Amino acid sequence: MITCTVRYEIDPDQLDAFEAYAKAWIHLVTKLGGTHHGYHLPHEGPNDIAYCHFSFPSLADYEAYRTKMWADAECQRTYAHAQRTKCIRRYDRSFTRPLLDGATVDELGL
Known part of the structure; x- marks a missing residue:
């Protein structure tokens, strides 16, 4: 599995517009075969930084998603919304590679 983390610098005066963009991408990543782990919007601290995390089974699956994304009308409308x-x-x-399974200290021999 591979997880993409995106760090956004957003316009705090356009938070509602960014939230609409984020909700669309949660739907779109899922529609195009990924698992979206959500967006994390500013709350305390900097008011212009947000994050999102989404995963695909492999880098090849992520690349296939990127190809499909550029041909998808909903994706293009969502990009146009962000530009407008x-x-x-x-963004960066x-x-x-996520590590999702824990183990006891004894199991790890620590």
Whole structure:
């Protein structure tokens, strides 16, 4: 499994527009074969930083999603919304391999 984490710098005056964008992408990632783990919007601290996390079984599956995404009308409408509202100033993506199963200290021999 591979997880994409996106760190957004958003316009705090366009938080409602960004939240609409986020809700659309939760639906779209799921529709196109991924598992969305949600968006994390500003609450305390900086008011212009948000995050999202979504996963695909492999990097190849993520690349297939990217191809489908560019051909999908709903995805294009969502991108157009972000451009029109200027709710996103910039973003960075990183990819990680999630560790989801824990173990006791004894099992690990610590």
